[in-house]
Amino acid sequence: MGLLSIIRKIKRKEKEMRILMVGLDNSGKTTIVLKINGEDTSVISPTLGFNIKTIVYQKYTLNIWDVGGQKTIRSYWRNYFEQTDGLVWVVDSSDLRRLDDCKSELDNLLKEERLSGASLLILANKQDIKGALSPEEIAKVLNLEAMDKTRHWNIVGCSAFTGEGLLEGFDWLVQDIASRIYVLD
Amino acid sequence: MADDDGASSIPNSIPPHPSDSSLQKKHASVIERLANRNQTRLENSITRRSESGSSSSSTTSFLVRFSDSKRAIESDLAQCRLTPPEPSQVRSHLDGISASISDLEKLVAETSYFLPSYEVRASLKSISELKQSLEDLNSELLPKKKFSFKNKGTKKDTKSESKDLGLGNAGSMLTNKQQQASYIARDSPGIRDKDGEVLVKNFKGSDVGEFSLSGLSSCEVKLIGSIRALFIHKLRNCKVYTGPVMGSILIDDVEGCTFAMASHQIRIHNAKNSDFYLRVRSRPIIEDSSSVRFAPYCVSYEGIEEDLKDASLGEETGNWENVDDFRWLRAVQSPNWSILAEDERIDTVKISSTAG
Ligand SMILES: Nc1nc2c(ncn2[C@@H]2O[C@H](COP(=O)(O)OP(=O)(O)OP(=O)(O)O)[C@@H](O)[C@H]2O)c(=O)[nH]1
Ligand SMILES: [Mg+2]
Numbered sequence: 001m002g003l004l005s006i007i008r009k010i011k012r013k014e015k016e017m018r019i020l021m022v023g024l025d026n027s028g029k030t031t032i033v034l035k036i037n038g039e040d041t042s043v044i045s046p047t048l049g050f051n052i053k054t055i056v057y058q059k060y061t062l063n064i065w066d067v068g069g070q071k072t073i074r075s076y077w078r079n080y081f082e083q084t085d086g087l088v089w090v091v092d093s094s095d096l097r098r099l100d101d102c103k104s105e106l107d108n109l110l111k112e113e114r115l116s117g118a119s120l121l122i123l124a125n126k127q128d129i130k131g132a133l134s135p136e137e138i139a140k141v142l143n144l145e146a147m148d149k150t151r152h153w154n155i156v157g158c159s160a161f162t163g164e165g166l167l168e169g170f171d172w173l174v175q176d177i178a179s180r181i182y183v184l185d
Numbered sequence: 186m187a188d189d190d191g192a193s194s195i196p197n198s199i200p201p202h203p204s205d206s207s208l209q210k211k212h213a214s215v216i217e218r219l220a221n222r223n224q225t226r227l228e229n230s231i232t233r234r235s236e237s238g239s240s241s242s243s244t245t246s247f248l249v250r251f252s253d254s255k256r257a258i259e260s261d262l263a264q265c266r267l268t269p270p271e272p273s274q275v276r277s278h279l280d281g282i283s284a285s286i287s288d289l290e291k292l293v294a295e296t297s298y299f300l301p302s303y304e305v306r307a308s309l310k311s312i313s314e315l316k317q318s319l320e321d322l323n324s325e326l327l328p329k330k331k332f333s334f335k336n337k338g339t340k341k342d343t344k345s346e347s348k349d350l351g352l353g354n355a356g357s358m359l360t361n362k363q364q365q366a367s368y369i370a371r372d373s374p375g376i377r378d379k380d381g382e383v384l385v386k387n388f389k390g391s392d393v394g395e396f397s398l399s400g401l402s403s404c405e406v407k408l409i410g411s412i413r414a415l416f417i418h419k420l421r422n423c424k425v426y427t428g429p430v431m432g433s434i435l436i437d438d439v440e441g442c443t444f445a446m447a448s449h450q451i452r453i454h455n456a457k458n459s460d461f462y463l464r465v466r467s468r469p470i471i472e473d474s475s476s477v478r479f480a481p482y483c484v485s486y487e488g489i490e491e492d493l494k495d496a497s498l499g500e501e502t503g504n505w506e507n508v509d510d511f512r513w514l515r516a517v518q519s520p521n522w523s524i525l526a527e528d529e530r531i532d533t534v535k536i537s538s539t540a541g
Binding site for chain 1: 283287290291293294295297302305306308309312313316372373374392393394395397399413414416418432433435449450452454466467468470472473497509511512
């Protein structure tokens with residue numbers, strides 16, 4: 001038996017999922033991960049590099065990779081594509097000026113061969129801020145309807161501040177991945 | 186870069202012409218080693234999980250572990266390149282090395298909370314280089330499946346305009362523009378495109394979300410009361426004094442400015458010749474900036490103490506001087522920022538809401 005198949009077997013047995021969180025800097029990735037994990041979110045520095053959180057979610061173990069979104073760090077994103085089951089793209093819905101940036105970075109990601117099989121969850125974050133665009137408006141700006149038909153995707157409005165929408169988003173993501181990977185059980 | 190690295194790190198112990206059988210043996214042992222490594226990794230991650238966060242490791246022990254595994258991976262890579270495994274086993278070899286690189290990456294991630302920032306960046310860079318070498322090796326040993334290079338504008342691009350640009354790769358950046366037109370014409374509340382004015386805004390009693398300052402030249406801006414988020418873009422020779430921002434401040438493209446502000450997070454991009462008087466809960470960061478100087482917060486208006494307290498910014502954290510320069514990898518102080526000498530600092534700025 002090849003090593004790769006050994007690894008796959010183990011992964012399957014533990015019901016592990018690898019989830020990659022990316023998005024522009026300041027979009028709220030780290031806050032979201034800590035919030036889901038029930039941790040204190042009051043002091044968070046911009047991410048220099050990346051963090052991994054292992055979270056048990058329903059009957060699955062999620063390995064969540066939270067990678068910094070500062071320009072300098074974006075060139076490292078490609079290092080994390082391998083074996084990604086779920087991709088979470090976080091948007092600061094109140095940052096109107098950088099929506100173009102946000103769109104072009106997302107478009108680049110979606111061209112990646114290595115991410116082509118990953119389920120895509122778009123979190124329209126910071127919905128608690130007055131003046132934030134709604135998930136529908138974000139979907140329009142990002143032109144999500146034009147996405148490759150084979151891609152499983154969903155967009156959910158949320159606030160890492162209040163916690164609203166986070167579970168809805170992750171429930172969808174985990175179910176979607178599970179239905180693709182663990183069909184056999 | 187990867188080629189040079191590979192050549193220089195080939196261990197001396199490899200015989201120049203190994204016989205077929207010794208080659209086989211070597212490959213078997215590599216596979217075994219990799220499988221063991223995978224086992225250890227699983228065990229480690231299980232114990233780690235049960236310890237949950239009581240990390241006592243020091244930077245030094247991290248560096249030792251890091252460079253050990255890095256060297257092991259480099260020698261695996263070199264060995265693989267020098268004496269390529271049987272075609273049928275190439276995949277599993279490379280997967281094994283890839284797994285080791287992932288381990289190394291996890292090690293960095295798990296320690297990135299306590300590592301000094303330059304160590305994190307340097308480690309990331311090494312990992313990135315290892316991955317590059319592995320990719321190179323991968324394409325040497327396993328010639329790519331025949332998939333045609335993705336042509337922009339053929340399949341995915343449903344809009345026709347972008348096809349006519351004839352710019353090749355550069356064209357892909359332009360396709361965004363046309364989408365922009367369809368986008369919602371809405372601007373966040375803010376102050377835009379002013380020259381030489383004094384602008385005072387009082388947020389007290391109103392529930393303001395985000396606020397923007399953009400395209401200002403030679404203006405003095407005073408913001409009283411608290412807001413959730415502040416965006417600052419394209420300011421020249423301005424002075425900006427604010428009350429607390431409960432979320433984050435994002436600054437991009439400023440020159441010759443003075444800022445005095447309090448916030449949970451502050452990100453500074455493309456700033457030149459500017460001074461920042463900050464109170465901030467996390468570490469301020471700069472990127473693509475130069476000649477920026479930092480000092481503690483110095484704003485006052487009637488009721489500011491209460492506003493600061495309500496925003497959890499009541500106390501000085503000392504973070505105004507813990508600046509991280511994302512463009513600066515090394516242990517020595519970044520040349521792009523400095524602490525503003527005490528005798529050069531401005532006095533406390535008193536704002537009154539009736540002015541302006
Ligand atoms: N009001 C509000 N603020 C939020 C929300 N989510 C995050 N923030 C704030 O946005 C800022 C950025 O959050 P982070 O979690 O550091 O963002 P990030 O995406 O991890 O940023 P990088 O690490 O630089 O890539 C912080 O000040 C958060 O408090 C939200 O839902 N609502
Ligand atoms: Mg972060």
